[in-house]
Amino acid sequence: MPIRTNRGRAAVYRRLWGWPLRSPRHLMGALVFLAILVTALGIVLPKVVGKPQAKAAPPTYGVTISSTAPRPGLAAPGPTSNLPTRLSTPLATPTPTTPNGDAIRVAKDWAAAWVNHPAGITSKQWLAQLKPFTTDEYLPVMATVDPANIPATKVTGEPVVGTAYPKSLQLTIPTDGPKLAITVVSTNAGWRVADYDQAS
Missing domain, CATH: 3.10.450.540 (Nuclear Transport Factor 2; Chain: A,)
Incomplete structure:
Protein backbone atom coordinates (compact mmCIF):
# COMPACT_ATOMS: atom_id res chain seq x y z
CA MET A 1 0.00 0.00 0.00
CA PRO A 2 1.56 3.37 -1.01
CA ILE A 3 2.58 5.89 1.67
CA ARG A 4 0.37 9.00 1.35
CA THR A 5 1.21 11.08 4.45
CA ASN A 6 4.30 13.05 5.39
CA ARG A 7 4.30 11.35 8.74
CA GLY A 8 4.52 7.94 7.13
CA ARG A 9 7.37 9.05 4.88
CA ALA A 10 9.31 10.43 7.86
CA ALA A 11 8.99 7.10 9.60
CA VAL A 12 10.38 5.29 6.54
CA TYR A 13 13.30 7.75 6.31
CA ARG A 14 14.07 7.30 10.00
CA ARG A 15 14.19 3.55 9.53
CA LEU A 16 16.56 3.90 6.55
CA TRP A 17 18.95 6.33 8.33
CA GLY A 18 18.78 4.38 11.55
CA TRP A 19 19.56 1.01 9.98
CA PRO A 20 23.42 1.51 9.86
CA LEU A 21 23.40 2.52 13.56
CA ARG A 22 21.63 -0.60 14.81
CA SER A 23 24.84 -2.62 15.06
CA PRO A 24 28.51 -2.45 14.17
CA ARG A 25 27.86 -5.03 11.49
CA HIS A 26 25.23 -2.83 9.83
CA LEU A 27 27.61 0.17 10.04
CA MET A 28 30.46 -1.71 8.34
CA GLY A 29 28.10 -2.96 5.62
CA ALA A 30 26.87 0.59 5.00
CA LEU A 31 30.45 1.97 4.77
CA VAL A 32 31.49 -0.77 2.30
CA PHE A 33 28.41 -0.06 0.16
CA LEU A 34 29.12 3.67 0.24
CA ALA A 35 32.78 3.13 -0.81
CA ILE A 36 31.70 0.91 -3.73
CA LEU A 37 29.10 3.50 -4.78
CA VAL A 38 31.64 6.39 -4.73
CA THR A 39 34.19 4.33 -6.72
CA ALA A 40 31.63 3.36 -9.32
CA LEU A 41 30.50 6.96 -9.73
CA GLY A 42 34.10 8.09 -10.10
CA ILE A 43 34.58 5.65 -12.98
CA VAL A 44 31.24 6.05 -14.75
CA LEU A 45 30.62 9.81 -14.48
CA PRO A 46 33.69 11.01 -16.46
CA LYS A 47 32.75 8.68 -19.32
CA VAL A 48 29.14 9.90 -19.35
CA VAL A 49 29.88 13.62 -18.91
CA GLY A 50 32.99 13.67 -21.13
CA LYS A 51 36.57 14.82 -20.58
CA PRO A 52 37.02 18.23 -18.98
CA GLN A 53 38.34 21.05 -21.13
CA ALA A 54 42.12 21.53 -21.07
CA LYS A 55 43.31 24.32 -18.82
CA ALA A 56 44.61 27.46 -20.46
CA ALA A 57 48.37 27.46 -20.93
CA PRO A 58 50.32 29.76 -18.62
CA PRO A 59 51.55 32.99 -20.20
CA THR A 60 54.90 32.82 -21.98
CA TYR A 61 57.03 35.91 -21.68
CA GLY A 62 58.72 36.88 -24.94
CA VAL A 63 58.09 33.51 -26.64
CA THR A 64 55.14 32.82 -28.95
CA ILE A 65 54.17 29.16 -29.21
CA SER A 66 51.82 28.06 -31.93
CA SER A 67 48.84 26.06 -30.60
CA THR A 68 47.10 25.27 -33.88
CA ALA A 69 46.53 21.58 -34.48
CA PRO A 70 48.46 20.12 -37.41
CA ARG A 71 46.49 19.22 -40.50
CA PRO A 72 46.56 15.60 -41.66
CA GLY A 73 49.59 14.93 -43.83
CA LEU A 74 51.45 18.04 -42.66
CA ALA A 75 54.25 18.25 -40.11
CA ALA A 76 53.43 20.01 -36.87
CA PRO A 77 54.75 23.59 -36.83
CA GLY A 78 57.65 24.17 -34.45
CA PRO A 79 57.56 26.81 -31.73
CA THR A 80 58.39 30.31 -32.88
CA SER A 81 60.44 32.68 -30.78
CA ASN A 82 60.88 36.44 -30.66
CA LEU A 83 64.26 36.08 -28.95
CA PRO A 84 67.33 37.39 -30.80
CA THR A 85 69.73 34.96 -32.45
CA ARG A 86 72.90 34.00 -30.59
CA LEU A 87 75.16 36.10 -32.79
CA SER A 88 73.48 39.32 -33.87
CA THR A 89 76.71 40.61 -35.45
CA PRO A 90 79.20 38.35 -37.26
CA LEU A 91 82.64 37.91 -35.75
CA ALA A 92 85.38 39.85 -37.47
CA THR A 93 87.81 37.65 -39.39
CA PRO A 94 91.43 38.68 -38.93
CA THR A 95 92.94 40.04 -42.12
CA PRO A 96 96.38 38.91 -43.29
CA THR A 97 99.20 41.40 -42.81
CA THR A 98 102.86 41.66 -43.67
CA PRO A 99 105.04 39.35 -41.55
CA ASN A 100 106.40 40.86 -38.34
Missing part, protein backbone atom coordinates in the same frame (compact mmCIF):
# COMPACT_ATOMS: atom_id res chain seq x y z
CA GLY A 101 110.21 40.93 -38.23
CA ASP A 102 110.33 40.27 -34.46
CA ALA A 103 108.08 37.22 -34.89
CA ILE A 104 110.39 35.80 -37.60
CA ARG A 105 113.47 36.41 -35.42
CA VAL A 106 111.87 34.61 -32.44
CA ALA A 107 110.96 31.65 -34.67
CA LYS A 108 114.55 31.42 -35.94
CA ASP A 109 115.99 31.60 -32.41
CA TRP A 110 113.52 28.95 -31.22
CA ALA A 111 114.44 26.62 -34.11
CA ALA A 112 118.17 27.10 -33.37
CA ALA A 113 117.54 26.12 -29.74
CA TRP A 114 115.39 23.14 -30.80
CA VAL A 115 118.15 21.60 -32.94
CA ASN A 116 120.85 22.33 -30.31
CA HIS A 117 120.98 19.06 -28.32
CA PRO A 118 124.57 17.81 -28.07
CA ALA A 119 125.23 14.44 -26.50
CA GLY A 120 124.80 14.48 -22.75
CA ILE A 121 122.41 17.46 -22.63
CA THR A 122 119.55 16.97 -20.18
CA SER A 123 115.91 17.70 -20.92
CA LYS A 124 116.03 20.48 -18.34
CA GLN A 125 119.01 22.16 -20.05
CA TRP A 126 117.43 21.82 -23.49
CA LEU A 127 114.15 23.27 -22.19
CA ALA A 128 116.02 26.23 -20.64
CA GLN A 129 117.26 27.12 -24.16
CA LEU A 130 113.68 27.15 -25.48
CA LYS A 131 112.10 29.00 -22.54
CA PRO A 132 112.90 32.61 -23.65
CA PHE A 133 111.15 31.97 -26.99
CA THR A 134 108.18 29.78 -25.87
CA THR A 135 104.82 30.71 -24.31
CA ASP A 136 104.30 29.70 -20.68
CA GLU A 137 101.34 27.55 -21.73
CA TYR A 138 103.43 25.59 -24.29
CA LEU A 139 106.45 24.94 -22.06
CA PRO A 140 104.82 21.94 -20.27
CA VAL A 141 104.23 20.35 -23.68
CA MET A 142 107.87 20.84 -24.65
CA ALA A 143 108.93 19.34 -21.30
CA THR A 144 107.58 15.97 -22.52
CA VAL A 145 110.01 15.92 -25.49
CA ASP A 146 113.22 13.94 -25.15
CA PRO A 147 115.97 15.91 -26.98
CA ALA A 148 117.80 12.65 -27.76
CA ASN A 149 114.90 11.74 -30.09
CA ILE A 150 115.12 14.95 -32.17
CA PRO A 151 116.24 13.94 -35.71
CA ALA A 152 117.90 17.28 -36.58
CA THR A 153 121.14 19.01 -35.54
CA LYS A 154 121.12 22.31 -37.45
CA VAL A 155 118.95 24.81 -39.31
CA THR A 156 119.67 24.66 -43.05
CA GLY A 157 117.78 27.63 -44.48
CA GLU A 158 115.73 30.78 -44.00
CA PRO A 159 112.13 30.74 -42.74
CA VAL A 160 109.33 30.53 -45.29
CA VAL A 161 106.31 32.53 -44.11
CA GLY A 162 102.92 30.89 -44.52
CA THR A 163 100.18 33.10 -43.11
CA ALA A 164 100.69 36.32 -41.16
CA TYR A 165 98.09 38.07 -39.00
CA PRO A 166 98.43 41.02 -36.62
CA LYS A 167 98.72 38.70 -33.60
CA SER A 168 100.06 35.44 -35.07
CA LEU A 169 102.44 34.10 -37.69
CA GLN A 170 102.86 30.64 -39.22
CA LEU A 171 106.10 29.75 -40.95
CA THR A 172 108.30 26.81 -41.93
CA ILE A 173 112.02 26.49 -41.15
CA PRO A 174 114.16 23.82 -42.88
CA THR A 175 116.63 21.69 -40.88
CA ASP A 176 118.93 18.80 -41.73
CA GLY A 177 116.06 16.62 -40.50
CA PRO A 178 112.39 17.45 -40.88
CA LYS A 179 111.07 20.94 -41.59
CA LEU A 180 109.64 22.76 -38.57
CA ALA A 181 106.13 24.21 -38.98
CA ILE A 182 106.08 26.88 -36.25
CA THR A 183 103.28 29.11 -34.96
CA VAL A 184 104.35 32.35 -33.26
CA VAL A 185 101.86 34.52 -31.32
CA SER A 186 101.97 37.97 -29.79
CA THR A 187 101.87 37.93 -25.95
CA ASN A 188 102.34 40.49 -23.19
CA ALA A 189 105.99 39.42 -23.04
CA GLY A 190 106.44 39.78 -26.83
CA TRP A 191 106.35 37.26 -29.66
CA ARG A 192 106.58 33.64 -28.50
CA VAL A 193 106.27 30.18 -30.09
CA ALA A 194 102.90 28.64 -29.19
CA ASP A 195 103.03 25.44 -31.30
CA TYR A 196 105.20 23.48 -33.70
CA ASP A 197 105.08 20.36 -35.80
CA GLN A 198 107.58 18.38 -37.81
CA ALA A 199 106.71 18.70 -41.49
CA SER A 200 108.06 16.43 -44.21
Whole structure:
Protein backbone atom coordinates (compact mmCIF):
# COMPACT_ATOMS: atom_id res chain seq x y z
CA MET A 1 0.00 0.00 0.00
CA PRO A 2 1.56 3.37 -1.01
CA ILE A 3 2.58 5.89 1.67
CA ARG A 4 0.37 9.00 1.35
CA THR A 5 1.21 11.08 4.45
CA ASN A 6 4.30 13.05 5.39
CA ARG A 7 4.30 11.35 8.74
CA GLY A 8 4.52 7.94 7.13
CA ARG A 9 7.37 9.05 4.88
CA ALA A 10 9.31 10.43 7.86
CA ALA A 11 8.99 7.10 9.60
CA VAL A 12 10.38 5.29 6.54
CA TYR A 13 13.30 7.75 6.31
CA ARG A 14 14.07 7.30 10.00
CA ARG A 15 14.19 3.55 9.53
CA LEU A 16 16.56 3.90 6.55
CA TRP A 17 18.95 6.33 8.33
CA GLY A 18 18.78 4.38 11.55
CA TRP A 19 19.56 1.01 9.98
CA PRO A 20 23.42 1.51 9.86
CA LEU A 21 23.40 2.52 13.56
CA ARG A 22 21.63 -0.60 14.81
CA SER A 23 24.84 -2.62 15.06
CA PRO A 24 28.51 -2.45 14.17
CA ARG A 25 27.86 -5.03 11.49
CA HIS A 26 25.23 -2.83 9.83
CA LEU A 27 27.61 0.17 10.04
CA MET A 28 30.46 -1.71 8.34
CA GLY A 29 28.10 -2.96 5.62
CA ALA A 30 26.87 0.59 5.00
CA LEU A 31 30.45 1.97 4.77
CA VAL A 32 31.49 -0.77 2.30
CA PHE A 33 28.41 -0.06 0.16
CA LEU A 34 29.12 3.67 0.24
CA ALA A 35 32.78 3.13 -0.81
CA ILE A 36 31.70 0.91 -3.73
CA LEU A 37 29.10 3.50 -4.78
CA VAL A 38 31.64 6.39 -4.73
CA THR A 39 34.19 4.33 -6.72
CA ALA A 40 31.63 3.36 -9.32
CA LEU A 41 30.50 6.96 -9.73
CA GLY A 42 34.10 8.09 -10.10
CA ILE A 43 34.58 5.65 -12.98
CA VAL A 44 31.24 6.05 -14.75
CA LEU A 45 30.62 9.81 -14.48
CA PRO A 46 33.69 11.01 -16.46
CA LYS A 47 32.75 8.68 -19.32
CA VAL A 48 29.14 9.90 -19.35
CA VAL A 49 29.88 13.62 -18.91
CA GLY A 50 32.99 13.67 -21.13
CA LYS A 51 36.57 14.82 -20.58
CA PRO A 52 37.02 18.23 -18.98
CA GLN A 53 38.34 21.05 -21.13
CA ALA A 54 42.12 21.53 -21.07
CA LYS A 55 43.31 24.32 -18.82
CA ALA A 56 44.61 27.46 -20.46
CA ALA A 57 48.37 27.46 -20.93
CA PRO A 58 50.32 29.76 -18.62
CA PRO A 59 51.55 32.99 -20.20
CA THR A 60 54.90 32.82 -21.98
CA TYR A 61 57.03 35.91 -21.68
CA GLY A 62 58.72 36.88 -24.94
CA VAL A 63 58.09 33.51 -26.64
CA THR A 64 55.14 32.82 -28.95
CA ILE A 65 54.17 29.16 -29.21
CA SER A 66 51.82 28.06 -31.93
CA SER A 67 48.84 26.06 -30.60
CA THR A 68 47.10 25.27 -33.88
CA ALA A 69 46.53 21.58 -34.48
CA PRO A 70 48.46 20.12 -37.41
CA ARG A 71 46.49 19.22 -40.50
CA PRO A 72 46.56 15.60 -41.66
CA GLY A 73 49.59 14.93 -43.83
CA LEU A 74 51.45 18.04 -42.66
CA ALA A 75 54.25 18.25 -40.11
CA ALA A 76 53.43 20.01 -36.87
CA PRO A 77 54.75 23.59 -36.83
CA GLY A 78 57.65 24.17 -34.45
CA PRO A 79 57.56 26.81 -31.73
CA THR A 80 58.39 30.31 -32.88
CA SER A 81 60.44 32.68 -30.78
CA ASN A 82 60.88 36.44 -30.66
CA LEU A 83 64.26 36.08 -28.95
CA PRO A 84 67.33 37.39 -30.80
CA THR A 85 69.73 34.96 -32.45
CA ARG A 86 72.90 34.00 -30.59
CA LEU A 87 75.16 36.10 -32.79
CA SER A 88 73.48 39.32 -33.87
CA THR A 89 76.71 40.61 -35.45
CA PRO A 90 79.20 38.35 -37.26
CA LEU A 91 82.64 37.91 -35.75
CA ALA A 92 85.38 39.85 -37.47
CA THR A 93 87.81 37.65 -39.39
CA PRO A 94 91.43 38.68 -38.93
CA THR A 95 92.94 40.04 -42.12
CA PRO A 96 96.38 38.91 -43.29
CA THR A 97 99.20 41.40 -42.81
CA THR A 98 102.86 41.66 -43.67
CA PRO A 99 105.04 39.35 -41.55
CA ASN A 100 106.40 40.86 -38.34
CA GLY A 101 110.21 40.93 -38.23
CA ASP A 102 110.33 40.27 -34.46
CA ALA A 103 108.08 37.22 -34.89
CA ILE A 104 110.39 35.80 -37.60
CA ARG A 105 113.47 36.41 -35.42
CA VAL A 106 111.87 34.61 -32.44
CA ALA A 107 110.96 31.65 -34.67
CA LYS A 108 114.55 31.42 -35.94
CA ASP A 109 115.99 31.60 -32.41
CA TRP A 110 113.52 28.95 -31.22
CA ALA A 111 114.44 26.62 -34.11
CA ALA A 112 118.17 27.10 -33.37
CA ALA A 113 117.54 26.12 -29.74
CA TRP A 114 115.39 23.14 -30.80
CA VAL A 115 118.15 21.60 -32.94
CA ASN A 116 120.85 22.33 -30.31
CA HIS A 117 120.98 19.06 -28.32
CA PRO A 118 124.57 17.81 -28.07
CA ALA A 119 125.23 14.44 -26.50
CA GLY A 120 124.80 14.48 -22.75
CA ILE A 121 122.41 17.46 -22.63
CA THR A 122 119.55 16.97 -20.18
CA SER A 123 115.91 17.70 -20.92
CA LYS A 124 116.03 20.48 -18.34
CA GLN A 125 119.01 22.16 -20.05
CA TRP A 126 117.43 21.82 -23.49
CA LEU A 127 114.15 23.27 -22.19
CA ALA A 128 116.02 26.23 -20.64
CA GLN A 129 117.26 27.12 -24.16
CA LEU A 130 113.68 27.15 -25.48
CA LYS A 131 112.10 29.00 -22.54
CA PRO A 132 112.90 32.61 -23.65
CA PHE A 133 111.15 31.97 -26.99
CA THR A 134 108.18 29.78 -25.87
CA THR A 135 104.82 30.71 -24.31
CA ASP A 136 104.30 29.70 -20.68
CA GLU A 137 101.34 27.55 -21.73
CA TYR A 138 103.43 25.59 -24.29
CA LEU A 139 106.45 24.94 -22.06
CA PRO A 140 104.82 21.94 -20.27
CA VAL A 141 104.23 20.35 -23.68
CA MET A 142 107.87 20.84 -24.65
CA ALA A 143 108.93 19.34 -21.30
CA THR A 144 107.58 15.97 -22.52
CA VAL A 145 110.01 15.92 -25.49
CA ASP A 146 113.22 13.94 -25.15
CA PRO A 147 115.97 15.91 -26.98
CA ALA A 148 117.80 12.65 -27.76
CA ASN A 149 114.90 11.74 -30.09
CA ILE A 150 115.12 14.95 -32.17
CA PRO A 151 116.24 13.94 -35.71
CA ALA A 152 117.90 17.28 -36.58
CA THR A 153 121.14 19.01 -35.54
CA LYS A 154 121.12 22.31 -37.45
CA VAL A 155 118.95 24.81 -39.31
CA THR A 156 119.67 24.66 -43.05
CA GLY A 157 117.78 27.63 -44.48
CA GLU A 158 115.73 30.78 -44.00
CA PRO A 159 112.13 30.74 -42.74
CA VAL A 160 109.33 30.53 -45.29
CA VAL A 161 106.31 32.53 -44.11
CA GLY A 162 102.92 30.89 -44.52
CA THR A 163 100.18 33.10 -43.11
CA ALA A 164 100.69 36.32 -41.16
CA TYR A 165 98.09 38.07 -39.00
CA PRO A 166 98.43 41.02 -36.62
CA LYS A 167 98.72 38.70 -33.60
CA SER A 168 100.06 35.44 -35.07
CA LEU A 169 102.44 34.10 -37.69
CA GLN A 170 102.86 30.64 -39.22
CA LEU A 171 106.10 29.75 -40.95
CA THR A 172 108.30 26.81 -41.93
CA ILE A 173 112.02 26.49 -41.15
CA PRO A 174 114.16 23.82 -42.88
CA THR A 175 116.63 21.69 -40.88
CA ASP A 176 118.93 18.80 -41.73
CA GLY A 177 116.06 16.62 -40.50
CA PRO A 178 112.39 17.45 -40.88
CA LYS A 179 111.07 20.94 -41.59
CA LEU A 180 109.64 22.76 -38.57
CA ALA A 181 106.13 24.21 -38.98
CA ILE A 182 106.08 26.88 -36.25
CA THR A 183 103.28 29.11 -34.96
CA VAL A 184 104.35 32.35 -33.26
CA VAL A 185 101.86 34.52 -31.32
CA SER A 186 101.97 37.97 -29.79
CA THR A 187 101.87 37.93 -25.95
CA ASN A 188 102.34 40.49 -23.19
CA ALA A 189 105.99 39.42 -23.04
CA GLY A 190 106.44 39.78 -26.83
CA TRP A 191 106.35 37.26 -29.66
CA ARG A 192 106.58 33.64 -28.50
CA VAL A 193 106.27 30.18 -30.09
CA ALA A 194 102.90 28.64 -29.19
CA ASP A 195 103.03 25.44 -31.30
CA TYR A 196 105.20 23.48 -33.70
CA ASP A 197 105.08 20.36 -35.80
CA GLN A 198 107.58 18.38 -37.81
CA ALA A 199 106.71 18.70 -41.49
CA SER A 200 108.06 16.43 -44.21
